[in-house]
Amino acid sequence: MVSTSNTPQAPHALDLVIDFVNTLDPDEHTDALSSAAALATWLLEARLLDAGAAIPTEAEHRRALRLREALRALMLANNGGGADHEAGRELERIARDGELGVHFTPTGSAGLAAGASGFAGALASLLIPVAEALGDGSWQRVKACRAPDCRWAFYDRSRNRSGVWCEMAVCGNRTKVRAYRAREIRERR
Ligand SMILES: [Zn+2]
Numbered sequence: 001m002v003s004t005s006n007t008p009q010a011p012h013a014l015d016l017v018i019d020f021v022n023t024l025d026p027d028e029h030t031d032a033l034s035s036a037a038a039l040a041t042w043l044l045e046a047r048l049l050d051a052g053a054a055i056p057t058e059a060e061h062r063r064a065l066r067l068r069e070a071l072r073a074l075m076l077a078n079n080g081g082g083a084d085h086e087a088g089r090e091l092e093r094i095a096r097d098g099e100l101g102v103h104f105t106p107t108g109s110a111g112l113a114a115g116a117s118g119f120a121g122a123l124a125s126l127l128i129p130v131a132e133a134l135g136d137g138s139w140q141r142v143k144a145c146r147a148p149d150c151r152w153a154f155y156d157r158s159r160n161r162s163g164v165w166c167e168m169a170v171c172g173n174r175t176k177v178r179a180y181r182a183r184e185i186r187e188r189r
Contacts, residue, residue: 010155012132014142016046020126021072021144021153027171033068036061048122056119067094067123071130075144075153079164091127098124100131147171 009015023032023042033039036056043049043056056064070090077083099115112128114121133139141156145166152171156163165171 010142011136011138012129014129014133014138014155017071017126017129018142018153018155019046021068021075024068026150026152033061033064039064043119043122048125049119050117053118053122060119063094064123066090067126072144072151072153075142076146076151078140079143079146081144081146091130094123095127098122098127100124100127145171 010018020042025031031038032042036058039061040049040053040055044051044053067090070084070087073081073084073087074091077087097116098120100112101115102110103113104110112131114124114128116124130139133142141161143154143156143163145152145154146164147166150166150171152166154163154166
């Protein structure tokens with residue numbers, strides 16, 4: 001049996017947010033959200049959109065791709081990149097459109113929920129794990145890989161939050177190849 005004790009799940013359904021950002025695969029050069037129909041399929045499989053919901057429009061598709069890059073920018077900021085104020089504003093727009101707010105239940109609990117249905121609500125729901133993780137500091141561990149040709153999203157499980165590169169073996173290899181090439185060039189001079 002494989003031990004999973006040192007690879008705990010990221011809290012707050014952050015894996016869903018990480019998966020959303022990683023729909024653009026830098027290694028395979030594939031995009032699981034390449035069309036509005038593909039986006040609908042992804043949202044359905046993530047249980048963010050109900051079966052029978054309308055396929056997102058082209059404008060909504062573009063909005064989802066903007067959200068993906070805004071989230072990636074914030075994840076890069078968590079990895080030593082500069083603060084991205086426009087990314088924060090993009091998230092605010094998505095939250096507003098989806099009527100993301102505090103939902104109080106009759107039993108006395110409260111939590112974030114999207115008031116809007118359909119696509120706007122689905123996108124806003126993706127921000128619930130982000131908001132929850134911001135509350136307890138676990139968002140700081142959600143990073144985009146520092147390699148410019150990678151930017152893969154990952155949850156940094158290192159004890160002191162020092163992870164910089166993603167966990168993709170191929171990225172580690174690329175980093176090594178780059179370091180080797182740089183050394184070779186220096187040595188030739
Ligand atoms: Zn990487």
